[in-house]
Amino acid sequence: MKIAILPGDGIGPEIVAQAVKVLNALDEPFELETAPVGGAGYEASGHPLPEATLALAQAADAVLFGAVGDWKYDTLDRPLRPEQAILGLRKNLGLFANLRPAILYPELAGASTLKPEVVSGLDILIIRELTGDIYFGQPRGVRECPDGPFKGQREGFDTMRYAEGEIRRIAHVAFQAAQKRDKRLTSVDKANVLETFQFWKDIVTDVHKEYPDVALDHMYVDNAAMQLVRAPKKFDVIVTGNMFGDILSDAAAMLTGSIGMLPSASLDANNKGLYEPSHGSAPDIAGKGVANPLATILSAAMMLRYSLGRAEQADRIENAVKAVLAQGLRTPDIYEDGTRKIGTEQMGDAVVAALA
Amino acid sequence: MKIAILPGDGIGPEIVAQAVKVLNALDEPFELETAPVGGAGYEASGHPLPEATLALAQAADAVLFGAVGDWKYDTLDRPLRPEQAILGLRKNLGLFANLRPAILYPELAGASTLKPEVVSGLDILIIRELTGDIYFGQPRGVRECPDGPFKGQREGFDTMRYAEGEIRRIAHVAFQAAQKRDKRLTSVDKANVLETFQFWKDIVTDVHKEYPDVALDHMYVDNAAMQLVRAPKKFDVIVTGNMFGDILSDAAAMLTGSIGMLPSASLDANNKGLYEPSHGSAPDIAGKGVANPLATILSAAMMLRYSLGRAEQADRIENAVKAVLAQGLRTPDIYEDGTRKIGTEQMGDAVVAALA
Ligand SMILES: CC(C)[C@H](C(=O)O)[C@@H](O)C(=O)O
Ligand SMILES: CC(C)[C@H](C(=O)O)[C@@H](O)C(=O)O
Numbered sequence: 001m002k003i004a005i006l007p008g009d010g011i012g013p014e015i016v017a018q019a020v021k022v023l024n025a026l027d028e029p030f031e032l033e034t035a036p037v038g039g040a041g042y043e044a045s046g047h048p049l050p051e052a053t054l055a056l057a058q059a060a061d062a063v064l065f066g067a068v069g070d071w072k073y074d075t076l077d078r079p080l081r082p083e084q085a086i087l088g089l090r091k092n093l094g095l096f097a098n099l100r101p102a103i104l105y106p107e108l109a110g111a112s113t114l115k116p117e118v119v120s121g122l123d124i125l126i127i128r129e130l131t132g133d134i135y136f137g138q139p140r141g142v143r144e145c146p147d148g149p150f151k152g153q154r155e156g157f158d159t160m161r162y163a164e165g166e167i168r169r170i171a172h173v174a175f176q177a178a179q180k181r182d183k184r185l186t187s188v189d190k191a192n193v194l195e196t197f198q199f200w201k202d203i204v205t206d207v208h209k210e211y212p213d214v215a216l217d218h219m220y221v222d223n224a225a226m227q228l229v230r231a232p233k234k235f236d237v238i239v240t241g242n243m244f245g246d247i248l249s250d251a252a253a254m255l256t257g258s259i260g261m262l263p264s265a266s267l268d269a270n271n272k273g274l275y276e277p278s279h280g281s282a283p284d285i286a287g288k289g290v291a292n293p294l295a296t297i298l299s300a301a302m303m304l305r306y307s308l309g310r311a312e313q314a315d316r317i318e319n320a321v322k323a324v325l326a327q328g329l330r331t332p333d334i335y336e337d338g339t340r341k342i343g344t345e346q347m348g349d350a351v352v353a354a355l356a
Numbered sequence: 357m358k359i360a361i362l363p364g365d366g367i368g369p370e371i372v373a374q375a376v377k378v379l380n381a382l383d384e385p386f387e388l389e390t391a392p393v394g395g396a397g398y399e400a401s402g403h404p405l406p407e408a409t410l411a412l413a414q415a416a417d418a419v420l421f422g423a424v425g426d427w428k429y430d431t432l433d434r435p436l437r438p439e440q441a442i443l444g445l446r447k448n449l450g451l452f453a454n455l456r457p458a459i460l461y462p463e464l465a466g467a468s469t470l471k472p473e474v475v476s477g478l479d480i481l482i483i484r485e486l487t488g489d490i491y492f493g494q495p496r497g498v499r500e501c502p503d504g505p506f507k508g509q510r511e512g513f514d515t516m517r518y519a520e521g522e523i524r525r526i527a528h529v530a531f532q533a534a535q536k537r538d539k540r541l542t543s544v545d546k547a548n549v550l551e552t553f554q555f556w557k558d559i560v561t562d563v564h565k566e567y568p569d570v571a572l573d574h575m576y577v578d579n580a581a582m583q584l585v586r587a588p589k590k591f592d593v594i595v596t597g598n599m600f601g602d603i604l605s606d607a608a609a610m611l612t613g614s615i616g617m618l619p620s621a622s623l624d625a626n627n628k629g630l631y632e633p634s635h636g637s638a639p640d641i642a643g644k645g646v647a648n649p650l651a652t653i654l655s656a657a658m659m660l661r662y663s664l665g666r667a668e669q670a671d672r673i674e675n676a677v678k679a680v681l682a683q684g685l686r687t688p689d690i691y692e693d694g695t696r697k698i699g700t701e702q703m704g705d706a707v708v709a710a711l712a
Contacts, residue, residue: 083548113474113586134490134516138503140551147494150519156555160490161513163506190599192439195496199512225607226615229585230469243546247603251581259582 001030001308004060006037006053009082010281011291011344012066018293018348019064019300022320025352026313033060037089038068038082038281048085054092062307063089063274064300067281082281090130095266095274096166097173098128098245099302102232102252102262107325108334111257114229119255124235125177126252128245129170130266133196134160135242160196162241167200169269171207174239178214184236185216188224188244200241221248228252253278260292260333263299265306273307275299289343292331294321297351320354327354357664358387360416362409365395365438366637367647367700368422374649374704375420375656378676381708382660382669389416393445394424394438394637404441410448418663419445419630420656423637438637446486451622451630452522453529454484454601455658458588458608458618463681464690467613470585475611480591481533482608484601485526486622489552490516491598516552518597523559525625530595531567540571540592544580544600556597577604584608609634616648616689619655621662629663631655645699648687650677653707676710683710 005020007013023030035053036044044050048068057063068082078084089095104112104122112119137159145155171187178185187204189197201218208216219227221244227234228248232255240248253259262278277295285291298321305314329350330339342350361376363369379386391409392400400406404424413419424438434440445451460468460478468475493515501511527543534541543560545553557574564572575583577600583590584604588611596604609615618634633651641647654677661670685706686695698706 078548078554081548087549113470115469115471118469135549137513142551142555145517145519148519150521153520154555155517155519156550156552157493157515157517158550158552159513159515161501161511163501163504163511164509165506190602192434192437193443193491194512194514195498196512196514198434199498199510222602222606225581225603226610229607229610230613244603246546246578247581247600250578251585251607254582254585257586 002060003030003032003303004056004063005032005034006057006063006065007034007040008037008066008068008281009039009070010067010283010286012068012281014287014289014344015277015291015293015296016064016066018344018351019296021348022297022317022351022355023300025355028310028313037065037085039070039073041085042073042076042080042082048080048082049088054088057089057093062272062303064303065274065276066296067277067279069281070283087135089274090266091136093272093274094131094268096129096131097170097267098130099177099265099267100126100128100249100253100262100278102126102256104256105258105261105325108256108258108261110336111334112255113257114255119232122233122256124232124252125181125237126245126249127170127174127177127237127239128249129166129241132162132166133242134158137161160194160243162196162200164203167203168207170239171204174237175207175211175214178237179211182236183214185214186224186235186238187216187218188221188238188240188248189218190221191218192220197241204239224248225251228255258334259295260331261294261298263295263302265299265302267306271306273303275303289345290332291344292333293344293348297321297348316355317351320351323354324350357385358389358416359659360412360419361388361390362393362413362419362421363390363396364393364422364424364637365426366423366639366642368424368637370643370645370700371633371647371649371652372420372422374700374707375652377704378653378673378707378711379656381711384666384669393421393441395426395429397441398429398432398436398438404436404438405444410444413445413449413630418628418659420659421630421632422652423633423635425637426639443491445630446622447492449628449630450487450624452485452487453526453623454486455533455621455623456482456484456605456609456618456634458482458612460612461614461617461681464612464614464617466692467690468611469613470611475588478589478612480588480608481537481593482601482605483526483530483533483593483595484605485522485596485598488518488522489598490514493517516550516599518552518556520559523556524563526595527560527563530593531563531570534570534593535567538592539569542580542591542594543572543574544577544594544596544604545574546577547574548576553597560595580604581607584611614690616687617650617654619651619658621655621658623662627662629659631659645701646688647700648689649700649704653677653704672711673707676707679710680706
C-alpha cells in the first residue's frame with residue numbers, strides 16, 4: 001500500500017517526521033513517498049500544488065498531510081498561495097467528507113478555557129462537507145454591481161450552492177457515523193435565511209428515513225455556535241456544510257484547549273482519504289523542535305482505520321498516545337505543572353516506545 | 357419624539373412592558389405607539405410584518421423591538437414566518453449597522469461556562485453588517501444544477517455579495533466606534549477563500565487610511581471563532597459581514613453566560629435605529645413572568661443614546677441596572693446561591709426604583 005507524505009510548511013515537516021517514524025515502527029508493508037506542497041511546492045516548482053505532487057496523491061491509497069502556509073507567501077496572488085494546495089487536493093481527490101473529532105483527554109482537561117464540568121469527557125464528531133458550498137460555487141469574482149442602491153459600483157460576489165446528491169452523500173456518511181456512536185445527529189443549517197440550507201434541511205430529513213435508529217435534530221448555525229459554548233457535551237455527531245463546518249469545527253476544537261491533539265480525516269466516496277492535524281503550520285515555532293506531533297500521529301491512526309483497513313494498528317497508536325499522556329510527557333503547548341516538558345522528536349520517540 | 361414599540365411573540369410582550377415602564381419613568385416627552393409583529397403580526401393581519409407596523413416603524417424616530425418566533429409558526433411558508441419580520445424591518449429601514457456589545461457584569465461572572473480568568477472584565481463590541489451579504493443577495497432559490505458532476509439534479513443556491521459602498525459605510529461605523537473605545541479593530545473575513553471577503557478586506561484596509569489612530573488587524577472567521585473561545589478579552593471591536601456576524605455575535609454573547617443581559621442596536625445612516633435584546637422569544641417560558649427584562653431595558657438605554665440624543669438618560673438606566681445587580685436581585689436565568697430570585701415585573705420595578 002502506498003502512502004503519499006506531504007509535509008508542507010512551517011512545523012509540517014517536523015510533525016510529519018514523527019508520524020512517519022510511528023508508521024515505520026508498525027512493521028507493515030507500506031510504501032511511503034514524499035512530495036512538496038504549499039509554500040514548499042511553490043518554492044520547488046512555482047505552484048502550491050505541483051503536478052507531480054497531485055499525481056502522487058492521486059496514485060496513493062492515502063495521503064498524510066502536515067500543514068501549509070507562512071506569512072512570507074501572503075503577498076502572492078491568491079492562486080499561488082499555500083492554502084490553494086489544500087483546496088486543490090480536496091477538489092481533485094473528491095474528498096467530500098471531513099471528519100473532525102473534538103475529544104478532551106482527561107489528562108489535559110486543565111488546558112481548556114472552559115470550566116471542567118462543561119468539557120470533561122467531551123467527545124463530539126463534526127462532519128463537514130468539503131467539496132461544495134460557497135468554497136467552490138461559480139460564478140464568483142469582482143464585478144460591477146448590477147442593481148440596487150449600489151448599482152454601478154464594484155462588488156465582490158460568490159455563489160453558495162449544494163446539489164441534492166452532494167447533500168445525500170454527506171448525510172449518509174453522517175448517519176452511518178452516528179450509528180457507530182451515540183446515534184444522535186445534529187444537522188446545522190441556516191434554513192430560516194438561506195435557500196441552500198432550506199434545501200439541505202429537506203434532503204437530510206429525507207435521508208433520515210433510511211436511518212430510523214438515529215435521532216436527528218436540526219439547529220441554526222448561530223444557535224449551534226452558542227450551544228458549543230454553553231453545553232458542548234450535548235452533541236454527539238454534527239453534520240454541516242463547508243463554510244459553517246469551517247467555523248464550527250475550529251470552535252469545537254478550541255473548546256478542548258489542546259488543538260495540538262486533534263486529528264482529521266477527509267474522505268472520498270471509496271474511503272480513500274487525506275489525513276492532517278486540525279491545527280495550522282505555526283510558522284512562528286517552526287524548526288524549534290517544540291511543536292506537538294500528536295495530532296499528526298493520531299491522523300496517521302485515522303488513516304490506518306479508514307483508508308488502510310488496519311483498525312488494530314490504529315488502536316495501537318491511539319493507546320500509545322494515551323500511554324505517553326499518562327506517563328506525564330507533554331510538549332510545551334499542553335505542558336502544566338507536575339508534567340514533564342519534552343520536544344517534538346522526543347514525543348515521537350515516546351509514542352514509538354509505547355507501541356511495544 | 358415618537359418610539360414604535362413592537363413587542364412580538366413569546367416573552368416579547370412581557371419584557372418590552374418592563375422597558376416601557378422604565379421609559380415612562382424618565383419623564384421625557386416620548387410618544388410611544390405599539391404594533392404587532394412576527395407571529396403576532398401574522399395573527400393580526402396575515403403577515404409577520406403588517407403594512408401598518410412597517411409604516412409606524414418608518415415614521416418613528418426609533419423602534420423598540422421585543423422578539424419574534426414560536427414553534428407554532430414553523431409550518432408556515434417561509435415568507436410568512438415570524439423571522440421574516442425582522443429581515444423586512446432591517447431592509448426597509450436601511451438598518452445596516454448592528455452593534456452588539458458582549459459585556460460580562462462582574463456580579464454575573466459565575467454564569468459563564470468559561471473560566472473566570474478568561475472572561476472576567478470582558479467588554480467587546482461586535483459590529484455586524486446587517487442589510488447585505490448572502491442574506492439578501494440575488495439570485496437565490498432551487499434550480500436545476502447547471503454543471504459539474506451533479507448536473508441536472510436539483511440544487512439550492514444563494515448569492516453572497518458586498519458592494520464597495522456597503523463595506524465602506526460599515527467600516528466607518530466600526531472605526532468610529534473603535535475610536536471611542538480602545539482604538540483596536542479586528543475585521544473578520546474569509547479572504548483566503550471568498551472573493552466577497554477579499555474585496556471586503558481590501559476596502560476596509562483602504563478606509564483605515566482615514567483612521568490612523570485605530571489599530572486594524574484582519575482575521576479569518578474560523579480563527580476568530582477560535583480566538584473568541586481561547587482569549588476573548590484580546591478583542592476590542594470586531595467588524596464583519598452579515599453571515600459571519602450572525603454566528604460570531606451569538607458565540608460572543610454566550611461567552612458571558614448571561615445572554616439575558618445583552619442589548620443590541622441596528623442603525624441606519626442617520627442613527628435612527630431598531631433596538632432589541634440579543635436573545636430570542638423563548639416561547640417555552642412565555643407568560644410565566646420569569647423572563648429577564650434587562651436586555652430589553654438596556655436596549656432602551658442604547659436607543660436613548662444612539663437615536664434620541666439622551667445620553668444622560670441612557671447612563672441613568674445603565675447605572676440603575678448595575679444597582680439592581682449590586683442589590684442581589686436576579687431573574688431565574690442569572691440566579692445563583694446568595695442572591696434573591698425575582699420575576700420579570702419585579703425586575704422592571706426594581707430598575708424604575710433604582711433610577712431615582
Ligand atoms: C486554509 C483554508 C482554505 C481551510 C478552509 O477554510 O477550509 C482551513 O481553514 C481548513 O479548515 O482546512
Ligand atoms: C431570525 C434570524 C433571521 C436572525 C438572523 O439570522 O439575522 C437572527 O438570528 C438574528 O441574529 O437576529
